[in-house]
Amino acid sequence: MYDVAIIGCGVVGAAAAYRLARCRLRVLVLEAGNDVANATTKANSAILHAGYDPEPGTRMAALNVEGNRMALDICRRLDVPVRQTGSLVLAFAPEQLPHLQTLYERGLANGVPGLELLSGEAARALEPELSPQVCGALHAPTAAVVDPWGFALAMIETAVQNGVELRRSAPVTAIRPLPGGGFALATPQGTVQARFVVNAAGVDADRVHALLEPVSWRTQPSRGEYYLLDKTEGGRVGRVIFQCPGPEGKGVLVAPTVHGNLIVGPNAEPVTDRRDLGNTADGLAFVKARARQSVPGIRFGENIRNFSGIRANTDRDDFIIEWSRAYPGFLDLAGIKSPGLTSPHAICKLAAELLAEAGLPLDEKPDFIDQRRVVRFRHASPEEKAALIAKDPRYGRVICRCETITEGEIVDAIHSPVPATTVNGVKRRCNAGMGRCQGGFCGPRVQAILARELGVSPTDILMDQAGSWVLCGETKQPLNTAKEVPDHD
Secondary structure, three states: OEEEEEEOOOHHHHHHHHHHOOEOOOEEEEOOOOOOOOOHHHOOOOEEOOOOOOOOOOHHHHHHHHHHHHHHHHHHHOOOOEEOOOEEEEEOOHHHHHHHHHHHHHHHHHOOOOOEEEEHHHHHHHOOOOOOOOOEEEEEOOOEEEOHHHHHHHHHHHHHHOOOEEEOOOOOOEEEEOOOOOEEEEEOOEEEEEEEEEEOOHHHHHHHHHOOOOOOOOEOOEEEEEEEEOHHHOOOOOOEEEEOOEOOEOOOEEEEOOOOOEEEEOOOEEOOOOOOOOOOHHHHHHHHHHHHHHOOOOOHHHEEEEEEEEEOOEOOOOOEEEEOOOOOOEEEEEOOOOOOOOOHHHHHHHHHHHHHHOOOOOOEOOOOOOOOOOOOHHHOOHHHHHHHHHHOHHHHOEEEOOOOEEHHHHHHHHOOOOOOOEHHHHHHHHOOOOOOOOOOOOHHHHHHHHHHHHOOOHHHOEOOOOOOEOOOOOOOOOHHHOOOOOOOO
16 A cells, blocks of 8 residues: 555646655556656746736745745756846736735735836837836746756655656546545546545545535636747846736736747636646637737747646635545645646645645655756766767757757656656757747658667557557558557547
């Protein structure tokens, strides 16, 4: 029997695994998808929020501010790309200035350091590209931008190196309480037992909970659409630029990324289909128009990617961190919407405290590995590059020219503690295919390297999730010998 089973391996599940990996425990992570960090975690604004937005006294407020501090420290320790850029919230008319004052006072109550209210002129002195309509701004210097999937990957890789077991393609299909305490969790890979269960299933957390008992809260998923612009626009602003938030959320933002691009979005559209990640003409037009209110000069012709993500909104205004009503030992970490990317370590610190109070011993390992380093060839010095190539000539072969990603880095990703098995899995781990051509040139070479390193046919390599084959067979071969592709509605 495992001590703890964690359901879901987005950023919250990964953080839970990372926290519990410090202790002498048998911990299992069950991820429904074929890779980690492949749902909400990979499709968000990549912001570490300062913490002025949540209502004082809520868990969201306390965990946002604490999580910001913890995230910056952990990113630096685990070699996750992060930039403490600061942020501005803009007012475009005098009637919006009282709202900035409210956010300022809320931030002070939440303990956000360094907040200041600026005039429009002072805001444009910091960010010359801002609209002349800006008449005031709230400056939060502790906000940051991060690599969101790299953040989750770093934590789960570190957890695995410290003995945590990860099973991918292992959705939980049934949960049964055991007579002597604990739970039996059914998956396609077999049934496992655990004393405690942590439900970190993101947008599906309510469905996972419903396998055990009726749910007291309701998921209200929302879709947000984005533009990702090329590095030619990456210097348009140096900070995260927000607009005064409304009922739908924090509004359309404009922000630099850790990789040198510019991200713009999102809108907020309620959806019924939690897997609907489509982009719409109306949604993207809304994002573009609202972004230009903040930064009129954005050149959307430099767009290289549109994407969308589903938010795990619920009918509660706060994070849901609570025990099952009827079955002790089942802990929900649900409704982790913005600032969820900022808060996972603070959330999981609290979760660990709750588990300890419930009887889980948290005896820490003396030999816990808490350091991680990743080879990023393009950022190495000439001397470091020469040493890498001397050690392994594959570091001297550039596969992704847009991002200067080498064969050595791709091989590292395929043989990492949580190995990449798909083209997009490689992309998330080392950035191959993330540039202007979006894998148009390097994609086939990445696929060939995957097939070689995994010892499988290129036709077995997926682009991303189950069923997303890139190749169905060789050209000019009889049709009946090609891979049979299922008909997906």
